Amino acid sequence: MxxxxxxxxxxxxxxxxxxxxxxxxxxxxxxxxxxxxxxxxxxxxxxxxxxxxxxxxxxxxxxxxxxxxxxxxxxxxxxxxxxxxxxxxxxxxxxxxxxxxxxxxxxxxxxxxxxxxxxxxxxxxxxFNSNDPMEVIATKKEIAEYMKKHEGQSYFVFPETRETPVKMNIIPQRWVDDKKDSSVLHGNTERGLFYAFQIGVLPVKINLEKVKITASSLKSTSGATIDSRYFNCINTNGTDYKGEKLELNANVKKDDLQAFWCGFDIPENTSPGIYEGTITIRPENAAVETVKIVLNVSGEKPVNKGFDEPWKMTRLPWLNSTLAQANTVIKPYTPLQLKGQEISLLGRKVQLDASGFPKQIQTFFTPEMTSIGEKANSILSEPVHFVVKGPGAKPENFKNSGIKFIGKEEGKISWISTNTSGNLQMKVEGSIEFDGFMEYSVKITALKDMQIDDIALQIPFEKDKATYMMGLGQKGGYRPDHFNWKWDVAKKNQDGAWLGNVNAGIQFSLRDQNYSRPLNTNFYLQKPLILPSSWGNENKGGITIKETGGKIVVNNFSGPRSMKKGDELYYNFHLLITPFHPINTEEQWNNRFYHAYKPVDTIKASGANVINIHHGNEINPYINYPFVATKEMKDYIMKAHEKGLKVKIYNTIREVSNRMYELYPVKSLGQEVFSAGKGGGYSWLQEHLHDHYIAAWYVPEFKDAAIINSGMNRWHNYYVEGMNWLVNNLGIDGIYLDDVAFDRVTMKRIKRVMTQNGHPGIIDLHSANQYNDKDGFNNSANLYLEHFPYINRLWFGEYFDYNNNNPEFLLTEVSGIPFGLMGEMLQDDGNPWRGMLYGMTSRLGWSAKSNPTHLWKAWDDFGIKGSKMIGYWVPDNPVKTDNPAVLATIYKQEKKIMVSLASWAPQDTRVKLKIDWKGLGIDPKNVKISTPAIKDFQKAKTFNITDEISVEKNKGCLIIIQ
Incomplete structure (x- = not known):
């Protein structure tokens, strides 16, 4: 053709x-x-x-x-x-x-x-674009004749094998063929794999309610049995991404064609033979229909349960996987320790009040963020507490029951407390996990009819622990003196913020029981936040942040309302205690990334040692579905490993490729996985998915057209299993996340499977700046902070401006340092001089101009490995300048240091170094000061101790003192 x-x-x-x-x-x-x-x-x-x-x-x-x-x-x-x-x-x-x-x-x-x-x-x-038999429609005349023959039925049932997936909401021609027997399904399979098939259900007289699909045990003529417990239908039941059982209400509207994807997980010890049984279709409001199944089971056993052949739909059970759900501790974190009402975790402590809320939160990270010290950094000026004002703004006086610990695991500790006043009961359920994530469910129940003036959560910070702020419409930087915010979920992806210093901080997020994660990356407006009925209170709620009596109080108020006796409101919230761990400078200096698919020898010669394989190339052609060119990918990874290089691949589930083998089973789940939308986009999507989706990223070279993932769903279970398969079968060393559509539950699971058995499990997070109208004006770092405990490096990212933002913005929103991370720059190849203040460079291999190898060489010539990084944010940094607009970060060896200078002065300037020689441990009488020649960065010069140093606008230099 x-x-x-x-x-x-x-x-x-x-x-x-x-x-x-x-x-x-x-x-x-x-x-x-x-x-x-x-x-x-x-x-x-x-x-x-x-x-x-x-x-x-x-x-x-x-x-x-x-x-x-x-x-x-x-x-x-x-x-x-x-x-x-x-x-x-x-x-x-x-x-x-x-x-x-x-x-x-x-x-x-x-x-x-x-x-x-x-x-x-x-x-x-x-x-791929063909209209196979399942997309060749029956004519109206053919359908009318078929219905006339079966006019007594309120709905039709059409069994189909896995090879011919249901694709349309209309009867295909093959179903009205007189030769087609809709009462029997014939299939061929092997022992030890999941055999998938479909039951198409078409109501023609009524809407069907709560359809259930069940199966009898299958029996062979020799008396062998495949028990019915091995049967599953993904459309009627399963396990959600948190590991909780799902019972789905499978309702089918009149004239809608619904495919029910079912299957038997054939045990490996099944005797070969022909097995027969019955599939039962049982709507709640209509007669039962049955289909006979005849399954020929061969004596062959597939490799790895057939998971290596996903085109056979063998991976559908992955949708219900609970792999890596156990809340085990992940390195570098340590098991939680409980003593009285004090909980210790890596670098942090939480003391609980009898109310169930934090009495004090402390961190022990040093200002340099390179280690955990002995000195406590107390974040709270007084306990976190609710202020509830009843009629006439009179405060409710709560009496508490004290804390009862209901769960004590190495990875999670849970407790409850009940607080009661004359008018209200406040039931508190709290928990903390090993990474510093605290979750609170606060149910307030009215004991009588009453008017309420306000229900507010107050988080009182020590002033020096609320130096910076990010979120609620504020770009990362210094916390404003006075701040007021109101809910606007239709336009703003905002429900909390982070306040802190470099080595101590808290992120808070306000939720209720109906919270659903919104979409991001250009699609927030199509699925925004749901206004919490408690906190939002018909837009009466909001947040104020201001100094009161020497402390900084975050007042999360909800405003006046009335409650009837028995009414319940959920004032749920999350807290994240930062930093999560010290920064790992050695990992930053050692892991040098190459961001392109190139021959291994080419990359080896560049000096990089970690290859990042994006999608849209011959070994990873399709976005977020690295299960097609698996042989080619495995061969490439093996060659890289032989040369001492690691390989990471692009794989996130923000969107899913139309090339995925399980496309139509997933489509049968309605809007569980594919986010609801107006359709459109590339031609293939319009011609084969038709409607009810959001078109996403497209790669012309591979005709790869993606569909937006709806958020929290069972595709995350598949994702975890897929990561496990990639690690164990292809040997990937990590993944590159390009923005994130899942929450911390899935992140913990993939970190567990990717670090199993000593695998490095390197996870890097890239984000395009989310602070815009399409993304609801959220900050990427604030949006993804719950994932940071498991990230190795940040790549922030497209639309981040490194030249026209202040250092506080780069510190909080880009560098990752206040959270225990380090990063790289992307947009316009970053600003190398400012990046060096935070240990960041640009990407190698991403653009023709971006070449950090010259800086890498300067690092190695100095001996940056093993040095101690002391940032300009450290109060007793021994090297400063006489101009506050020119900042200095140092990298300290025993007898020499590398000083990074970067300027925010409005014009070219000259500065003198202010050096604490004793703090450096260097005798100034015998020092040499110079700038080494670094291509595209600086020229070689030498200086005396008292010399002024020229610094160009928006630039800087690297100085060696030895």
């Missing part, structure tokens, strides 16, 4: 043969294609001259067939008719295909005498 340019002509065509001599021809094409509309344009191409033109007149256009009159310009021969041509807009990675409407409106009333061209075949541009 001759290929053609689909993005000019469309994906579908009919091939006509004209063998007459008249100047007009008639064609009737029975395309049976659900995508054809009445005003559809057709493009005819004469195979001899390649001339393109429209029909002379359109006679009839609908889903079933099209008829028209055309001029066979070259006489006898082949003519191609492209019947779904479209035009792509210019957005290369977010394209929209607009189907062309006919421009010729001429019609012909009498064409009886016009000879008819022969239809040789109907074909697609390639196999």
């Amino acid at each position: 001759q290929k053609w340019n689909a993005d000019e002509l469309g994906n579908q065509r009919a091939v006509l043969w004209w063998n007459a001599s008249s100047k007009q021809a008639k064609a009737v094409i029975p395309w049976r294609n659900i995508n054809v509309k009445a005003d559809q344009k057709m493009i005819i191409i004469d195979s001899l001259t390649q001339k393109q033109y429209e029909p002379d007149a359109y006679l009839n256009m609908n889903e079933e067939e099209g008829s028209f009159v055309f001029n066979p310009v070259s006489g006898k021969g082949i003519y191609y008719v492209y019947f779904l041509p479209y035009k792509l807009d210019e957005r290369t990675n977010y394209p929209k295909a607009t189907y062309l409407k006919r421009t010729n409106t001429a019609t012909a009333k009498d064409v009886g005498a016009v000879p008819l061209a022969s239809v040789i075949r109907i074909e697609s541009v390639d196999k």
Whole structure:
């Protein structure tokens, strides 16, 4: 078959043969294609001259067939008719295909005498775009005849094998064929794998409610049995991403075709043979229907339970996986220690009040953030507490029951406390995990009818532990003196903030029992936050942050309301105690990334030792689905390992590729995995998914069109299992997350499977700046802070401005240092001089201009490995400048230091170093001061101790003192 340019002509065509001599021809094409509309344009191409033109007149256009009159310009021969041509807009990675409407409106009333061209075949541009038998529709007449034959049924049942997935919301032609037996499903499988099949259910008289699909045990003629407990239907029950059982209400509307994906997990010890049983379809409001299943089980056993052959749908059980759910401690974290009401964790302590809320939170990280010390950094000026004001703004006086610990694990400690006043009961359920995440469920119940003036949560900070702020519409930087904020979930992805210093801080987030994670990365407005009924209180709630009596009080108020006796409100909230661990400077200096798919030897020669394989290349062609070119990927990883290099791959589930083998089983789950949306996007999505999705990233070279993931769903279980398979079968050393659509539950699980058995499990997080209207004006670091305990490096990222933002912004939003991380720069290759204040460079391999190897060489020449990093934010940093707009970070060896200077001065300037020689442990009498030559960074110079140093605007230098 001759290929053609689909993005000019469309994906579908009919091939006509004209063998007459008249100047007009008639064609009737029975395309049976659900995508054809009445005003559809057709493009005819004469195979001899390649001339393109429209029909002379359109006679009839609908889903079933099209008829028209055309001029066979070259006489006898082949003519191609492209019947779904479209035009792509210019957005290369977010394209929209607009189907062309006919421009010729001429019609012909009498064409009886016009000879008819022969239809040789109907074909697609390639196999992936083909309308296979499951997308060839039945005609209205065929459907009517079928229904007449089965007029006594309120719904129809159509069994199908895994090879022919249900793709449309309409009956395909193959189902109305008299030869098709809908009462029996025949299948062939092997021992030790999951055999998947479908039951198509079509209600024609009523809406079906709570459909259940069950199976009998399967029995062979020899008496062997496959027990019914090995049966599962992903549409009716399963296990959610948190490991909790799901019982799904599978309702099917009248005239909607629903595919139920089912299967048997065939035990490995099953005797070969033919097994028979019954599949039962049981709606709550209609008669039971049954389908006989005949399964031929061969004696062969697949490798690895068939997981290596995902095109057989063997991985569908992964949707219900509980792998790595156990809350075991993940390195470098340590088991929680409970003593009285004090809980200790890595570098931090939490003392609980009898109310159940924190009485004090302390960290023990040094100001340099390179170690954990003995000195406590107390964050709270008084306990976290609720202030509830009843009628006349009179405070409710709560008496508490004291704390009862209800769970004591190494990775999680849980407790409850009940606080009661004359009018209200406040039931507190709290927990803390080994990484510093605290979760509170606070249920307030009215004991009588009452008016409430306000219910507020107050978090009182020590002033020096609230130096910086990020979130609630504030870009990262110094905390403002006075701050007021109100809920605006329709436009703002904001429900909390981080306040802290470099070595001590807290993020808080306000939730209720109906919280659902919103979309991000350009799609927030399509699925925003749900206003918490408690905190939001019909937009009466908000947050104020101000200094009161020498302390900084975060007042999370909800405003006046009335409550009836028995009414319940959930004032839930999360706290994250930062930093999570010391910064790992040695990992930063040792792991040098190459961000492109290149030959291993090329990368080895560059000086990089970790390869980051993005998608859109021959070994990882499809976004977030690295399960296609697995042989090629494994071969590449083996070559890299032989050369001492590690390999990470791009794999997140913010969106999923249309190339995934499990596409139609996932589609059958409705909006559980695919986020609800208006459809559109690239042509393949429109022609094969049709509607109820959000089109996402597209790679033209591979025709890879992604669909947005709805958020928290069972695809996360598949993701965890997939990571486990990639580690154990391909040997990946880590992953590159490009923004994140899941929460910390999934993050912990993938960190566990990726670090199993000594694997490095390197996880790096990239984000495009989320502080814009499409993303709801959230800060990337604030949005993803719950993931930071498991991240190795930050790559922030597109649309981050390193030249026109202050150092406080770079420190809090980009560097990761206040949270125990370090990072890299991306946009416009970053600012190398400012980046060095935080130990950051740009990406190697990402752009022609970005080349951090010159800085890497300077690091190695100095001996940065093993040095101690002391940032400009450290109060007793022994090296400063005489200009507060020129900052200094040092990298200290025993007898020499490297000083990084970077300027925020409004123009070129000259500065002198202010050096505490005693603090450095260096005798100034014998020192040499110089700037080494670094290509594209600085020229070589030498200095005296008292010399001024020239610093260009927006730049800086690296100085060696030895």
